[in-house]
Amino acid sequence: xxxxxxxxxxxxxxxxxxxxxxxxxxxxxxxxxxxxxxxxxxxxxxxxxxxxxxxxxxxxxxxxxxxxxxxxxxxxxxxxxxxxxxxxxxxxxxxxxxxxxxxxxxxxxxxxxxxxxxxxxxxxxxxxxxxxxxxxxxxxxxxxxxxxxxxxxxxxxxxxxxxxxxxxxxxxxxxxxxxxxxxxxxxxxxxxxxxxxxxxxxxxxxxxxxxxxxxxxxxxxxxxxxxxxxxxxxxxxxxxxxxxxxxxxxxxxxxxxxxxxxxxxxxxxxxxxxxxxxxxxxxxxxxxxxxxxxxxxxxxxxxxxxxxxxxxxxxxxxxxxxxxxxxxxxxxxxxxxxx
Amino acid sequence: xxxxxxxxxxxxxxxxxxxxxxxxxxxxxxxxxxxxxxxxxxxxxxxxxxxxxxxxxxxxxxxxxxxxxxxxxxxxxxxxxxxxxxxxxxxxxxxxxxxxxxxxxxxxxxxxxxxxx
Numbered sequence: 001x002x003x004x005x006x007x008x009x010x011x012x013x014x015x016x017x018x019x020x021x022x023x024x025x026x027x028x029x030x031x032x033x034x035x036x037x038x039x040x041x042x043x044x045x046x047x048x049x050x051x052x053x054x055x056x057x058x059x060x061x062x063x064x065x066x067x068x069x070x071x072x073x074x075x076x077x078x079x080x081x082x083x084x085x086x087x088x089x090x091x092x093x094x095x096x097x098x099x100x101x102x103x104x105x106x107x108x109x110x111x112x113x114x115x116x117x118x119x120x121x122x123x124x125x126x127x128x129x130x131x132x133x134x135x136x137x138x139x140x141x142x143x144x145x146x147x148x149x150x151x152x153x154x155x156x157x158x159x160x161x162x163x164x165x166x167x168x169x170x171x172x173x174x175x176x177x178x179x180x181x182x183x184x185x186x187x188x189x190x191x192x193x194x195x196x197x198x199x200x201x202x203x204x205x206x207x208x209x210x211x212x213x214x215x216x217x218x219x220x221x222x223x224x225x226x227x228x229x230x231x232x233x234x235x236x237x238x239x240x241x242x243x244x245x246x247x248x249x250x251x252x253x254x255x256x257x258x259x260x261x262x263x264x265x266x267x268x269x270x271x272x273x274x275x276x277x278x279x280x281x282x283x284x285x286x287x288x289x290x291x292x293x294x295x296x297x298x299x300x301x302x303x304x305x306x307x308x309x310x311x312x313x314x315x316x317x318x319x320x321x322x323x324x325x326x327x328x329x330x331x332x333x334x335x336x337x338x339x
Numbered sequence: 340x341x342x343x344x345x346x347x348x349x350x351x352x353x354x355x356x357x358x359x360x361x362x363x364x365x366x367x368x369x370x371x372x373x374x375x376x377x378x379x380x381x382x383x384x385x386x387x388x389x390x391x392x393x394x395x396x397x398x399x400x401x402x403x404x405x406x407x408x409x410x411x412x413x414x415x416x417x418x419x420x421x422x423x424x425x426x427x428x429x430x431x432x433x434x435x436x437x438x439x440x441x442x443x444x445x446x447x448x449x450x451x452x453x454x455x456x
Contacts, residue, residue: 202379214432217376221369223406226380246355248380249403255357 010038012310013105015325018063111160161265172265360408367446384426
């Protein structure tokens with residue numbers, strides 16, 4: 001039986017593995033973390049319908065619990081090399097996996113907010129990231145460090161995205177709608193709270209995103225302020241003094257908040273840049289893997305037998321990641337049948 | 340300090356001090372015309388506004404200022420509206436723009452006791 005190695009056990013990786021196994025192939029999934037499920041397993045509810053992320057994880061686990069799928073966790077892949085139409089996939093622990101074809105589904109990692117020092121992540125209490133907030137939701141409560149409920153919460157969009165200063169020109173696409181979802185969730189848990197979203201553009205380009213945005217304004221009274229926050233400081237009362245220009249009023253604005261949530265963007269993980277270098281795979285200017293063609297060859301790496309699936313090539317939501325993984329499977333099958 | 344003794348004056352700070360501002364007027368409009376919340380500040384209302392072609396008047400701008408509690412400019416300009424209602428026809432978000440202005444004027448009258456409105 002032909003064996004395919006899938007690098008990455010997130011949404012795309014597990015979806016691709018499951019579909020390949022159903023078609024009669026033997027699959028090995030190499031996941032660098034101790035658990036599969038990628039970034040989604042760290043999320044509480046998903047946009048735009050706010051279903052529990054566990055439902056998606058359960059679906060993926062069920063799909064991947066096929067007798068022909070072997071899942072190896074704690075296995076970071078460092079290099080893919082080929083010889084005589086076969087692939088050697090080297091891991092950081094020194095072991096080598098053999099494969100007839102490879103799907104790279106290494107995904108993304110979240111921007112490290114400490115790089116935007118002016119927002120004080122890791123310096124001020126109560127400046128948290130969108131991922132930290134999801135953890136709070138999951139563990140039951142949104143609280144300040146002193147245990148109190150926040151009365152005023154600000155969301156800062158585009159942290160690590162659309163920002164030349166951190167070397168990321170691109171839009172991370174998933175954060176705008178996440179901010180709207182999280183703003184609604186805080187408002188539901190703390191109805192008296194005032195919530196503000198500081199944005200550069202609201203990019204609601206997905207099914208039901210705009211509807212969610214409208215609901216946030218109409219039903220939950222979330223305030224949207226167009227302007228990028230320049231800096232945050234703490235005053236003597238422990239409030240987070242937030243400075244921005246209210247660009248639609250054409251005036252600078254100053255506000256005191258109890259909690260600030262940084263909407264962190266997506267980045268190509270450092271390890272995957274090295275994987276690309278060692279395996280002679282091309283990366284785009286945004287550092288993500290560069291497929292052969294952005295329209296009709298987005299699963300093709302340019303090296304026969306190596307394919308891409310999901311967020312390792314571009315920002316995708318779960319629906320798009322699953323579709324892209326299925327498309328990668330069709331490329332793999334086509335390759336194996338005609339090689 | 341408005342002394343002109345030394346040939347210069349002090350400028351008032353331009354910053355919107357959110358905590359210091361009073362947003363009662365905006366709250367009144369939210370209560371009486373809830374579609375006020377739906378504005379995304381696109382400016383279609385201001386583009387079609389006849390009053391705005393001849394006078395300094397942008398409902399888009401007044402919307403933002405009222406929501407921040409910056410009431411001076413709206414108080415000064417809101418009477419430039421002639422209630423023709425063209426803005427309602429172009430609003431992509433279904434804001435009852437004429438209702439917003441009506442209730443803003445009512446708020447200035449009732450809350451500030453300003454009979455001019």
